[in-house]
Amino acid sequence: MKHAIATISVVAFLAGCASSGTNQVQADLPVDxxxxxxxxxxxxxxxxxxxxxxxxxxxxQPLPEAILSSTSLQPVNIxxxxxxxxxxxxxxxxxxxxxxxxxxxxxEENGGLDKSVELIxxxxxxxxxxxxxxxxxxxxxVTFLSDYKGREFGNNNGLIVEPLGLLxxxxxxxxxxxxxxxxxxxxxxxxxxxMQAAMQAARELL
Numbered sequence: 001m002k003h004a005i006a007t008i009s010v011v012a013f014l015a016g017c018a019s020s021g022t023n024q025v026q027a028d029l030p031v032d033x034x035x036x037x038x039x040x041x042x043x044x045x046x047x048x049x050x051x052x053x054x055x056x057x058x059x060x061q062p063l064p065e066a067i068l069s070s071t072s073l074q075p076v077n078i079x080x081x082x083x084x085x086x087x088x089x090x091x092x093x094x095x096x097x098x099x100x101x102x103x104x105x106x107x108e109e110n111g112g113l114d115k116s117v118e119l120i121x122x123x124x125x126x127x128x129x130x131x132x133x134x135x136x137x138x139x140x141x142v143t144f145l146s147d148y149k150g151r152e153f154g155n156n157n158g159l160i161v162e163p164l165g166l167l168x169x170x171x172x173x174x175x176x177x178x179x180x181x182x183x184x185x186x187x188x189x190x191x192x193x194x195m196q197a198a199m200q201a202a203r204e205l206l
Contacts, residue, residue, distance in 0.1 A: 029101055032191035035184045039158030042168050044189045051168055051185075053158035059183050063088075063174050066152035068122065068145040071131040076145055078122070078153060081178040085205045086118040087198055089142075090159060090170040094125050094133045098190055102169070105195045107139045114141040117202050124148050124166055159185065171198040175205045 036042060038057045041050045055064045065079040078088070089106045091099035103121050110119065119142045123130065130144035147153040147167060154160040159168045171193045173182035182201035186193045 029098055030188075030191045031194055032186050032188050033194045033197070034187045036187050037158075038168075038170075038183075038185055042161060042185070042187055042189055049164065049189070050162045051158055052160045052162045053155040055156035055158060057157040057159070057172060057180060057183060059180050061180055063172065063178050063180055064156035066147070066156045067150060068147050068153055069127050069149055071127045071134070071144050071146075073127055078120075078145065079178060081174065081176070082118070083176050084118045085116070085176055085202050086120060086172075086174045087113070087202050088120045088122060088172040088174070089193075089195075090167050090172070091121060091123045092161070092164075092166040092169060092189060094121075094123055094130065098169070098192060099123070100137075102192055102195065103133075103139065103142065104137065105192075107137075107142050109195070110199055111203075113199055113202060116206055118143065120145060122147055122153055122167065124151075124154075161189070169193060171195065173198055173201045173205070181205060 039051050041048050063079050065077055067075050067077055070076050089102060091102055093099055106119055121142050122145050124147055126148055127146045130146055134144055154167050159170060161168050169186040169189055171184045172180055175181050182198055184193050
């Protein structure tokens with residue numbers, strides 16, 4: 001019960017003035033250009049939150065396998081690559097200002113990368129919520145995948161925020177052979193990742 005209450009209260013804190021589902025983005029959110037190691041710890045307004053999981057995502061290694069759910073409830077192994085460079089944007093919850101902004105930046109400020117790079121957003125949100133978000137935000141160039149069912153992605157990459165049971169904020173870039181070439185695990189949960197650096201890393205792999 002304590003775990004459930006803690007999770008609900010922190011989600012409410014992260015949500016703050018939750019997104020209205022429009023295309024409006026928040027330009028005043030801080031960008032954190034630092035990174036921590038998967039499996040270490042992040043912070044929430046300075047309060048340390050350990051990262052858990054039985055695996056670890058690392059630059060230079062293949063992206064770990066994990067079964068996620070598509071918005072149509074189909075199982076998808078994120079390690080199955082179609083031979084494309086990919087930017088995988090990981091967010092705690094789409095219904096928060098920071099996650100909203102991160103996802104809009106991936107979709108709308110990628111400088112044309114969406115024509116040759118696969119853009120993916122992963123969260124613990126239910127597939128129905130992801131589908132609603134994409135529709136309301138008019139985002140159709142990003143694939144949304146949910147880790148709600150088995151938490152394989154979070155566990156296999158060391159990105160489960162304890163004790164919240166949410167995913168850490170991160171950006172992963174993989175090459176055409178599914179090798180991780182860029183990784184940022186954002187140290188502070190309420191800050192944005194350096195999406196432009198991730199996009200530049202993807203551009204250099206084309």
